[in-house]
Amino acid sequence: xxxxxxxxxxxxxxxxxxxxxxxxxxxxxxxxxxxxxxxxxxxxxxxxxxxxxxxxxxxxxxxxxxxxxxxxxxxxxxxxxxxxxxxxxxxxxxxxxxxxxxxxxxxxxxxxxxxxxxxxxxxxxxxxxxxxxxxxxxxxxxxxxxxxxxxxxxxxxxxxxxxxxxxxxxxxxxxxxxxxxxxxxxxxxxxxxxxxxxxxxxxxxxxxxxxxxxxxxxxxxxxxxxxxxxxxxxxxxxxxxxxxxxxxxxxxxxxxxxxxxxxxxxxxxxxxxxxxxxxxxxxxxxxxxxxxxxxxxxxxxxxxxxxxxxxxxxxxxxxxxxxxxxxxxxxxxxxxxxxxx
Amino acid sequence: xxxxxxxxxxxxxxxxxxxxxxxxxxxxxxxxxxxxxxxxxxxxxxxxxxxxxxxxxxxxxxxxxxxxxxxxxxxxxxxxxxxxxxxxxxxxxxxxxxxxxxxxxxxxxxxxxxxxxxxxxxxxxxxxxxxxxxxxxxxxxxxxxxxxxxxxxxxxxxxxxxxxxxxxxxxxxxxxxxxxxxxxxxxxxxxxxxxxxxxxxxxxxxxxxxxxxxxxxxxxxxxxxxxxxxxxxxxxxxxxxxxxxxxxxxxxxxxxxxxxxxxxxxxxxxxxxxxxxxxxxxxxxxxxxxxxxxxxxxxxxxxxxxxxxxxxxxxxxxxxxxxxxxxxxxxxxxxxxxxxx
Numbered sequence: 001x002x003x004x005x006x007x008x009x010x011x012x013x014x015x016x017x018x019x020x021x022x023x024x025x026x027x028x029x030x031x032x033x034x035x036x037x038x039x040x041x042x043x044x045x046x047x048x049x050x051x052x053x054x055x056x057x058x059x060x061x062x063x064x065x066x067x068x069x070x071x072x073x074x075x076x077x078x079x080x081x082x083x084x085x086x087x088x089x090x091x092x093x094x095x096x097x098x099x100x101x102x103x104x105x106x107x108x109x110x111x112x113x114x115x116x117x118x119x120x121x122x123x124x125x126x127x128x129x130x131x132x133x134x135x136x137x138x139x140x141x142x143x144x145x146x147x148x149x150x151x152x153x154x155x156x157x158x159x160x161x162x163x164x165x166x167x168x169x170x171x172x173x174x175x176x177x178x179x180x181x182x183x184x185x186x187x188x189x190x191x192x193x194x195x196x197x198x199x200x201x202x203x204x205x206x207x208x209x210x211x212x213x214x215x216x217x218x219x220x221x222x223x224x225x226x227x228x229x230x231x232x233x234x235x236x237x238x239x240x241x242x243x244x245x246x247x248x249x250x251x252x253x254x255x256x257x258x259x260x261x262x263x264x265x266x267x268x269x270x271x272x273x274x275x276x277x278x279x280x281x282x283x284x285x286x287x288x289x290x291x292x293x294x295x296x297x298x299x300x301x302x303x304x305x306x307x308x309x310x311x312x313x314x315x316x317x318x319x320x321x322x323x324x325x326x327x328x329x330x331x332x333x334x335x336x337x338x339x340x341x
Numbered sequence: 342x343x344x345x346x347x348x349x350x351x352x353x354x355x356x357x358x359x360x361x362x363x364x365x366x367x368x369x370x371x372x373x374x375x376x377x378x379x380x381x382x383x384x385x386x387x388x389x390x391x392x393x394x395x396x397x398x399x400x401x402x403x404x405x406x407x408x409x410x411x412x413x414x415x416x417x418x419x420x421x422x423x424x425x426x427x428x429x430x431x432x433x434x435x436x437x438x439x440x441x442x443x444x445x446x447x448x449x450x451x452x453x454x455x456x457x458x459x460x461x462x463x464x465x466x467x468x469x470x471x472x473x474x475x476x477x478x479x480x481x482x483x484x485x486x487x488x489x490x491x492x493x494x495x496x497x498x499x500x501x502x503x504x505x506x507x508x509x510x511x512x513x514x515x516x517x518x519x520x521x522x523x524x525x526x527x528x529x530x531x532x533x534x535x536x537x538x539x540x541x542x543x544x545x546x547x548x549x550x551x552x553x554x555x556x557x558x559x560x561x562x563x564x565x566x567x568x569x570x571x572x573x574x575x576x577x578x579x580x581x582x583x584x585x586x587x588x589x590x591x592x593x594x595x596x597x598x599x600x601x602x603x604x605x606x607x608x609x610x611x612x613x614x615x616x617x618x619x620x621x622x623x624x625x626x627x628x629x630x631x632x633x634x635x636x637x638x639x640x641x642x643x644x645x646x647x648x649x650x651x652x653x654x655x656x657x658x659x660x661x662x663x664x665x666x667x668x669x670x671x672x673x674x675x676x677x678x679x680x681x682x
Contacts (some may be wrong), residue, residue, distance in 0.1 A: 062595070075544065075550055078552075142593060177634070185410055186552075195594075195597075196501075196597070199597045203416065209416055210596070210597030210598055211419075211527075211552075211595070211598065213598045217592065217594060219594075220590050220593050221590070222586035222589050222590055222612055222616070227618050230589070230612070230615055230616055230619055232589065232590065232593055239580050239581075239594065239681070240463060240580075245562075245563035248563050248571070248573065249429065249560065249561050249573065249605055250561055252483060252559060252561050252573055253536075253560075253561070253580065255551070255552045256536075256537070256540045256551030256554065257550055257551055257552065271571070274571055275563070275571055278570050278571055
């Protein structure tokens with residue numbers, strides 16, 4: 001996965017070098033518009049031509065081209081991405097794998113966690129989540145948590161693809177992340193998943209540093225070990241439930257700016273897209289539709305299937321997307337391939 | 342203030358351009374070590390030679406020079422700065438200026454807020470802070486708050502210098518911020534002040550974007566106006582009391598990395614410096630001592646004065662600084678000038 005990051009950095013370096021070159025050397029520079037078109041073509045090789053790809057390329061052009069009426073200042077360029085079902089395959093809630101204490105598996109909310117019913121989990125109250133937090137992580141130091149999370153990521157395998165979960169990331173989305181970064185966008189993950197968990201691998205897997213991961217987050221407590229050294233312990237107190245309305249609230253808390261682009265795939269991302277779209281100027285809102293039963297999954301009513309246990313792309317969300325001009329990405333039609341392997 | 346930011350960005354662009362130039366043009370490049378030494382000399386013109394300036398320059402050298410045993414990867418370069426009394430003159434708590442409702446000024450915690458007794462305010466409990474939050478900001482939309490804060494910043498004047506508060510920033514510290522950024526450090530403000538308040542001017546004044554401001558933060562609520570447009574309202578719930586232990590806890594929540602450098606000036610910054618110093622490798626911990634009664638203020642027991650109402654640089658903190666090799670910056674001796682005017 002390392003090359004993703006390295007190549008992202010090099011390209012950025014190169015671009016900023018090119019931007020300054022003429023001033024330093026007086027050399028003629030390739031016409032920038034021409035270069036940009038070529039760059040767009042090369043930047044999204046896993047995308048088929050169509051409205052989704054075109055929407056991304058157009059958005060980048062109108063927000064970054066000098067003189068464009070929708071030009072966005074570089075420091076304002078924020079793009080947010082849901083993770084589960086948007087950047088990688090939806091997995092059973094990982095907090096269960098970190099369950100330290102044997103909790104009664106027939107009692108709520110643990111029963112729902114064990115069942116893997118994502119729709120039911122999306123309806124957890126703050127109290128439910130605090131109970132789960134308390135059972136799974138409370139009293140663990142942040143360092144211990146990181147060790148456990150890394151261990152799980154190294155050993156766990158997806159039952160269908162027999163690969164580590166961090167390899168089940170969508171190659172077309174990795175290209176979008178990189179393409180936006182190459183055009184000055186700061187890319188953020190805004191996930192209902194645990195913030196500290198995602199931060200363990202976000203840099204390596206997506207090229208997104210920990211400080212650009214907003215997720216469901218609990219409090220910590222500053223304490224001292226016997227050696228007098230300070231450490232942080234995870235507390236049962238929930239600070240942010242980063243789903244639904246919690247997404248714009250979390251973005252405000254952690255970023256303090258409204259995104260210009262937002263990507264999601266379920267009702268849990270609705271408010272984030274709505275918040276993004278309510279800003280002035282050109283905004284990009286996209287929803288990924290899982291309609292590819294052969295290469296990945298087809299699920300949810302919007303894919304013409306009865307409601308399933310994963311994903312919540314409801315008919316209402318589909319209608320809203322149409323009404324508000326949010327672009328629906330069809331996994332089946334818009335993507336040449338799903339994974340890098 | 343704009344030139345601060347612009348010049349910071351240009352310099353970074355130039356540096357990354359220089360780094361790539363030889364590969365592109367084959368031109369010989371000025372020896373980088375030589376360039377770095379010259380850059381350090383020019384980067385801190387408001388500092389007198391001495392252990393404080395030397396400490397900063399040495400830290401940057403050992404953490405950024407290729408091949409150095411203490412080399413820090415660019416993405417790990419995090420530096421955190423307290424604001425009040427570290428980046429700018431300590432002011433009476435600004436939340437009082439935003440008091441919307443007439444609160445009983447003889448009742449705690451409002452009595453203490455009005456008195457301007459910072460030491461007493463530093464001891465506020467979460468409950469005290471929530472009461473203040475509820476009285477001052479609760480029910481205000483984030484947009485309304487930003488308007489109010491901007492209005493206050495434009496009109497309010499410091500009674501001694503008769504200038505806007507945002508001009509009372511310490512020029513030597515602005516140079517440190519810029520110098521660290523030019524060497525790949527991400528600079529963060531970590532303040533006991535209100536996160537949303539500081540974010541209003543952090544980019545313009547310090548070149549620090551809102552997403553790199555960690556402060557005392559309340560929750561928000563996602564709501565809809567009569568026109569159906571969503572907005573965020575400030576809630577009376579406090580998420581982070583960003584003082585003392587709240588500083589490392591806030592850094593973990595918002596950044597997810599341990600800083601390599603931390604700057605403060607009072608007991609409220611003790612845990613942040615301690616947390617920074619507990620990391621491996623070269624770390625820079627600095628405390629600013631207000632010992633310059635003529636050009637700014639001399640206050641606190643560490644400056645040889647009886648305890649005063651602003652600042653809490655106690656003898657215990659001074660002892661700890663000595664024991665742990667934290668550098669004490671003497672405003673009087675280490676700084677050629679205090680302000681840019």
